[in-house]
Amino acid sequence: MSGYIQEDIDPEELAHRTELASAIAGSVRDLIDATVRTEVGETDIAEARRLIAAATEILRKDQLPGPFGIRFNADGTKRSWGNAVLGRRNPIAPPVDIRHETEHSWLEVDLGPQYEGPAGLVHGGVLALVFDQLLGSTAEFQGVPGMTGTLTVRYRRGTPLGPIRGEARVDRVEGVKTFVTGTISVDGEVTAESEGIFILPRWARGEVPEAMRKSVGEG
Numbered sequence: 001m002s003g004y005i006q007e008d009i010d011p012e013e014l015a016h017r018t019e020l021a022s023a024i025a026g027s028v029r030d031l032i033d034a035t036v037r038t039e040v041g042e043t044d045i046a047e048a049r050r051l052i053a054a055a056t057e058i059l060r061k062d063q064l065p066g067p068f069g070i071r072f073n074a075d076g077t078k079r080s081w082g083n084a085v086l087g088r089r090n091p092i093a094p095p096v097d098i099r100h101e102t103e104h105s106w107l108e109v110d111l112g113p114q115y116e117g118p119a120g121l122v123h124g125g126v127l128a129l130v131f132d133q134l135l136g137s138t139a140e141f142q143g144v145p146g147m148t149g150t151l152t153v154r155y156r157r158g159t160p161l162g163p164i165r166g167e168a169r170v171d172r173v174e175g176v177k178t179f180v181t182g183t184i185s186v187d188g189e190v191t192a193e194s195e196g197i198f199i200l201p202r203w204a205r206g207e208v209p210e211a212m213r214k215s216v217g218e219g
């Protein structure tokens, strides 16, 4: 499957690259938040744009030809740095850190003003995005991975911007289909619930390299 790249990097070098990826993405996240909330005038906007263009030019000096893909070491250590939810190097990602327990998986993340939908509330599509990754990662961790076939979300009440908690567990497995359910809550109150059907795609039903299979998990 193209986009899955085995790339063995020794742990020390990987730790260094992870730190760099997190640092630049963190700076841009801060910039996004500052952009959403700025009240400065035309002169400051023009100056900020000039500096941002200069920073972009520096980053453009050496670029991948396309998306980051999913990279993994032979031991299965995975990097999904471009992922829209988890991506260490993706400023669009909050980023979310999903924790896996024996029976369930969970996350806690602070969703700021850049994720607004209705005034002061998290955009419903953003919650669906978080659910998709949380439920999909839960299926992966339990060893029954798949691509999202169907994702349903029931929005019970508005989710205020700020800290949220997500929880998910595998409900059942039927052949190549894994049914996962989850909730998002704020201050212990459930604001949205979801069910996802994750389907092991045809290309993964036969021979898949062991390192790639093991790479299933957090990245």
Ligand SMILES: CCCCCCCCCCCCCCCC(=O)SCCNC(=O)CCNC(=O)[C@H](O)C(C)(C)COP(=O)(O)OP(=O)(O)OC[C@H]1O[C@@H](n2cnc3c(N)ncnc32)[C@H](O)[C@@H]1OP(=O)(O)O
Pocket: 132, 133, 134, 136, 137, 140, 145, 146, 147, 148, 149, 150, 175, 176, 177, 197, 199, 200, 201, 202, 204, 208, 212, 213, 216
């Ligand atoms: C090494 C291993 C790697 C594993 C894999 C990597 C996963 C890595 C995940 C990362 C963590 C996830 C978090 C982000 C998850 C995304 O964002 S995934 C991106 C969004 N989803 C997609 O792009 C999926 C696009 N759709 C597809 O690729 C294909 O339609 C699907 C979903 C794989 C299914 O196609 P298919 O393999 O041809 O399915 P098919 O054999 O016809 O049907 C199998 C069964 O599923 C049912 N089914 C088919 N489509 C659907 C559907 N849409 N809804 C419900 N049921 C369906 C069929 O009825 C059938 O049921 P049974 O007859 O067995 O009871």
